[in-house]
Amino acid sequence: MTGNGRAMGPFVTRRDVMMGGLAFAVLCKWGLPLRAAESETLTLSGKPAQGGLVLGHVPEGSRVWVSDEPVRADGGLFCFGFNYNDTEAVPVRVAYPGGLSETRMVTPSPREFDIQRIDGLPEQYVSPPAEVAERIARDARVVVEARMFDSNETWFAEELAWPIQGIITGNFGNQRVLNGEPRAPHYGVDIAASEGTAIAAPTGGIVRLAEDLYLSGNTMVIDHGHGVSTSYLHMSRMEVAVGDRLSRGDIIGRVGATGRATGPHLCWRMNWFQKRLDVALAASARA
Ligand SMILES: [Zn+2]
Structure with missing residues (x-):
């Protein structure tokens, strides 16, 4: 880390x-x-x-x-x-x-977050053209809905296993500067791995979203109970469907670079309803 x-x-x-x-x-x-x-x-x-x-x-x-x-x-x-x-x-x-x-x-204990500069992103992802603004707004709505479930499950209380092994290239809370323009902080942990690497469910859950979104590509949201969810972005393939019940270790999809991504990696995120949490704090110590 x-x-x-x-x-x-x-x-x-x-x-x-x-x-x-x-x-x-x-x-x-x-x-x-x-x-x-x-x-x-x-x-x-x-x-x-x-x-x-x-x-x-x-x-x-x-x-x-x-x-x-x-x-x-x-x-x-x-x-x-x-x-x-x-x-x-x-x-x-x-x-x-x-x-x-x-x-x-x-x-809450205060933390310090680093600034992260990313250059060379295709311009249509940094400043999306007006015609895709509607799609981005619609994508945001379906993600918000997928994080609203308040199911009576307690998987959230278990320590999360890392969904893939790889090199951490971005952390939660990084203030991002994309192609020189300051943007919202990053809410995920980016884990670089080769295209096609299998992604495993970190604990039990229910799939609430599995859809191709403009910015985050193939995106999945998994409900772990009581409003806690984890998200998986930029996948090349999704191998489970909305409504599927998962056990820890089940393969949910493959690492890719769909949406706004400079190379194959998994952006892994966590929420409590609409609050954005640092999934690395809830995950087990890495081997
Ligand atoms: Zn990310």
């Missing part, structure tokens, strides 16, 4: 515990300190950093809100993520089945 492999600090949190009326009375009567009982606990793991996915565990039957929006927590497992430029603390509120509730503030 280059550049962005900084160690992440511990969770920076502020904890507030609010007691329901009955629980408050019982705890006071027994002289216990004003904190949640041991069984009423919220534990967080994962990466509370810019681009990181945070996992939460709560007792079964709890309800959870992140930034005042309800999140799926059936089975006591939930998650949320931070964009590359998020800086604000996020409130995580838990309503425990016994009536207690708790709010914990989670602050």
Whole structure:
């Protein structure tokens, strides 16, 4: 890994515990300190950093809100993520089945991202002609829709295996300068490999998009549950279809250079709904 492999600090949190009326009375009567009982606990793991996915565990039957929006927590497992430029603390509120509730503030650790210059891209991809603007806008809509699934699956809680082996040529959060023009940051990890290299599913999932898009070429979005998805761009071929259920290691397609690409590579991405996460933070250490 280059550049962005900084160690992440511990969770920076502020904890507030609010007691329901009955629980408050019982705890006071027994002289216990004003904190949640041991069984009423919220534990967080994962990466509370810019681009990181945070996992939460709560007792079964709890309800959870992140930034005042309800999140799926059936089975006591939930998650949320931070964009590359998020800086604000996020409130995580838990309503425990016994009536207690708790709010914990989670602050993303800041990271530093490098500038990456790419020259020699065909001009129609850097400044697409007006007639393809409509297609690009339509492509963006189908990708947004593919990332909206909130399925009751928990593959997201497993460590991701790398889909191919190769040389990392671009990292998440790189500020990009294409043919000399500053652009939006890069949201994927680019892994260079020869054309036709088999791409394996990093963990279980359901295929939500498998389509040829103007900028990203043959593009796949895989749903890993609770709003977490991974994406695969520029493939030469796609070998699974929308709706297919995948197991870790299943071959989903082949490395290519379709769309806006200077050579064969896999651009691998991760999202929590529309939040763009750094897939390298969720992936296993590379061999
Ligand atoms: Zn990329």
